[in-house]
Structures are given as C-alpha cells and as structure tokens.
Amino acid sequence: MNAVRDLIKRYQLASVLVLAVLLAVVLPLALDIFRLNLVGKYLTYAFVAVGLVMVWGYGGVLSLGQGVFFGLGGYAMAMFLKLEASDPITTKIQSTPGIPDFMDWNQITALPALWVPFKYLPFALFAVVAVPTLLAWIVSFAMFKRRVGGVYFAIITQAVALIVTVLIIGQQGYTGGVNGMTDLKTVLGWDTRTDHAKYILYYLCVAGLLASILFCRWIQTGKAGTLLLAMRDKEDRVRFSGYDVANFRIFTFCLAAALAGIGGALFSLQVGFMSPSFVGIVPSVEMVIFAAVGGRMSLVGAVYGTLLVNAGKTFFSESFPDLWLFMMAALFIGVTMAFPMGLAGLWESHVMPWWRRRRGTSGSPPPAVVEAARAAAPGRPKQGPAPSGGRPVYSPDGGLQ
C-alpha cells in the first residue's frame, strides 16, 4: 500500500487518476452516446495537446504545425478503412470497381502503389506512428542540428502545414482532395458506426490517452525531463555539459508527432472521415490554444483545456457562428496575457493554496511535522525532488524562447 502511495506521489498520479475517473466513469454515465462520441473526438485532439506540452512546455519549442502529424496519422488509418469500405461489390457501379470512389471520379483505373500496403491493418497501424514520426524527424533534424529555434522554427512548421495541405488538396485522385476520405465504415468487418462500437472506440481512446500521459510523465520525472527544462532555460550550459541539445529536441518533437498521429488515427476511427481541414494552419494553431488554455506545463491540464475549448466551440458556434473565431482568438490572447500557465497554473497558484489553508485550519498536523515525517519516510532519498514545489514545473519565463 505504501509502495503504491509512493508511486502516486513520485509521478504525481493523483491528477491522472481523477482524470481517468472523469473520462472512464463520470462522462459515460452522464452523457448519451452522441455527446460521448463528441467527447471522444475532442480527446483525439488531446493527444496533440499532450504532445505540445512535451515539445512546447517542456522542450521550449513552439510548433504551429501539429495538425500535419494528426492528419498523417488520421490519413494512414483512413486509407485502410477506405480500402475496406471500397470492396468490389459495394463499388460495382464504378467504372473500376474495388478502388476508392474518389479515385474513380478522378479517372484513376488501378490502385496506386502507395495505397497497396494499406490493405493490411498491421501496416496501417505501423504507418499511423511511423509516417508522422519520420516527417517530424526530417523537419526537426534539419532545423535543430542547425540550431534553428524559437519563432523561426514556428514559422517553418506553419510552412510545412501549408505545404502538406496544398499537397493533399492538389492530389485529389490519391487523397480525396478537399473532401478527404469519407464513408469509413468497418475495421476487418467490425462496424464502427453502431452505438456499441462507439463505446468501445471511446474507451480505446481514453485508454490510449491515459497511457500517453503516463508515458510522458515517466519521461518528465526522469533525467530526460530535467534536461529538457534545463536546455529550455540554459541551452549553452547543457551543451557545455556534454549533451547534444539537438538530439533531445528531435526526440521530443518526434514523440509529439507520434502522439498526434495516434490521435489522428483514433479520430478517423471514431468520426468516420478524415479531411484536409484537420491538417492546415488553423487547426494546428487551435491545437496550440488547447494546450495553452489547459496549461502548457501540465499534461492533464492539456486534456481539460482541449475539452473545455471544444465544448465552448460547440456551444458558441451553434449560437454565434460568426463570432466564434474572434472569441477563440480573444481567448488565446487573454489566456497568454492573464494566466500564462493556463488552467493548471491557476489551479497550482490559487486553488491548491486555498485548499491547503482550509485543510490547515481543520486540525491536520502543522507543516513542520509533515515535513519531518516526509524526510523520515523510507524509500524517499532526502535529496530527491520534494513531492510538491520541488520540481520546477512552473518557471516564470517558460515557453517561447
């Protein structure tokens, strides 16, 4: 029991547990399947936001092109689903039965070589992670090894987002163009559109997201996490301590891309289509807003940020469709100016102290006693980071450098 408590403290798992209960128990009980499916869709964006916490919050490198990786993962999954939905019987009215409908409309008469491996689910699943990671590696290797960073890197990721969008829209016969890939129905014969399947996919999404958060938390609590913060604030000191700073940046960027790709694939599965509107600059910036609102230093905060902004988007865009974009921009500016560490920062700076004060007055041992007990506790070396406050989670000057 003590070991479990120790683990929870060490990796700050309490907040993850609360999130797990909310996503896995409370929301499924409170919402009907239509709304829950919507939440599931938002949670796929949360994969991107969690990745942004690593690359932007911890790594100090702002990427405004995460939509590209979300899209690539989504397209890899969608290609498999589209091929399965395009069997010769359903597509017999086409001039070339057995190929996706948009290819037929574009006078393509045989399945392009690029598409052939996507007939196989294992390959598609591999591509969901590998393709975004590979592109991220190419971009980040070229940039970080040359010490391009900060604003310049952000601009380059925007350019990549634009290029990939233009490419997808332009190559209509291969990608479905501006409409994307629609009518995705089954995975190996299993219909993904039933309520039952939607529940399963929702839980798959929640499990994947929680696993991603735990993985990132594990990185943060280790030496690599410390180094990321160190090189964000004192790049030269890290370099002159014998570390190749670029390699660590490349790793985080690739990690964020892989997470985004997984999110994209789960999007295609749950929503049943994929289109360029999730790839370009606007969705990429929106994803940064999710992370900023939730708190760019908090993995769990990023998930709440994503859910809140999207819930707001759904609500407001129904009521004030013309105003939504302006409100989104105002939200981003407001958040970065008023509470730069997002909701998680507010929690840390306002809610937690209030809670501690309250608890302090209701007969709990005075802080000195707690401190002494903590120091005496077995398994916790005295020099290790204290469970709270010891870790440099909220640096005043963190972020865009």
Place this chain on the structure above:
Amino acid sequence: MSNTDFALAIEDLTVSFDGFKAIDALTLYIDKNELRVIIGPNGAGKTTLLDLICGKTKAGAGSIKFKNTELTKMAEFKRVRLGIGRKFQTPSIYENLSVFQNLEVSFPKGRSVLGALAFKCTDEVRARVQVVAEDIFLSDRLDLEAGLLSHGQKQWLEIGMLLMQEPELLLLDEPIAGMSARERELTAELLQRICKNRSVIVIEHDMDFVKRIAHKVTVMHQGKILAEGPMEQVQADPKVIDVYLGH
C-alpha cells in the same frame, strides 16, 4: 603540427569578427597539472580565447590541440566529453532545479537521449554528488533551489557541475566575481585543491587573488600575448605596467 606533452597546445590561433582580430596568431601552451591565470585589459580577447577552446566560437585559423587531439572542427559536446569543462562569466546554473539536481544532471552518464531515459540516480551518483558538494562548500544546501543561492555560491555550484564531469581541463571565467572576502579565500583554496590531476585556466582581474593561485600568468593585450611567466616577473614587466597594471 607535431604532438606535444602539453595538456593544451594552441598555435597561431586567429579569429576575427567583422575584420577586427579578437585573437591574433596566438600561441599558448598549458602544462598538465598547471593552474594558469590569464589577465589583461577589457577587450584583450581573454573570454574569446576560452570560447574558442570550448567551441562556443569557431576558430578562423590555427590549431587547438587537447591531449594531441585537434579541437577546432569538433562539436562542443564532444569537446566536453573529451574532458574540457567551461564556467561562464555570469554563473550559468539551472535556477529552477535544486542544487542536488544541478549536480546530478552534470554527472557524465546518460548523455544520449536513450541513456537519459534509462538513467537512474544510483548510489554511485549520490556519492559523487556528496563528494563534490563538500568540495564546493554546499553539502548542506543540496535541497535548496539553486536560484536562491547567493551569487558566490552560484559560482561555486557551476564549478561543482564541472567537477562532476571530472574534466582534465577547466576553463574558469572570472570565478570570484561577486564574492565576499571570505568566499574569495575559500575559492582560492578550492582552486588549489582541484588543479591536482588536471589543468586549469582562470581569467581574473583581482591581482591579490591571482598572486595567491597562479602557477604562471599570461597577460593578453589586443588578441596577443604580451607577457608570460611567474607573477613577480610579469608584474615587473614595463610593457605590462604600461598597458594594464598602471604606474
């Protein structure tokens, strides 16, 4: 260039910024176990020289050999791994991390990405941190956030971070800036202790301090070496008095 017995051999080193020669055909040899102090007026190129050795600035021409390995084309982190440690002029430490973490991060294991992911703070690391912390007078401050240290203690911490790597050549840029008289004394003692089994180059302005620690002094002026030798000899040199020490 032939190989030598020197720890560091710099020959004909030149670097210019927009035509201004910050280092001008400079030749300098540092012995093993030597503590060399470099002095000189502002703009003489002292810090630039350290930048060139550690790789922060790329050399225009000439050669820098450390243990007979040519450094001029080598990446910075590789020079560190070869055994060169650099302390910057203003203390460069991780303010948000504890003193312990500052030292731990500087431990020379787990320097690749995968290595860092797999890195565990073993007893070996803790023992090493403890030893170094005692060396730099901070063994009772291990849990403190480094940003809360005094300026002098930050200087010590940065030296300690270098000691964690057990470097064979230490480059210290103004290690006693901002220190109290007592702290200066302790630092002099520290430097004398740590220059065993390694070479140390110190840039310093405080002549009393230089007298206490230097084995040999090099005076730089306008990117060149003006004089070199024991402190008394250098102090008596009319050229040095003229450009630097004053009459």
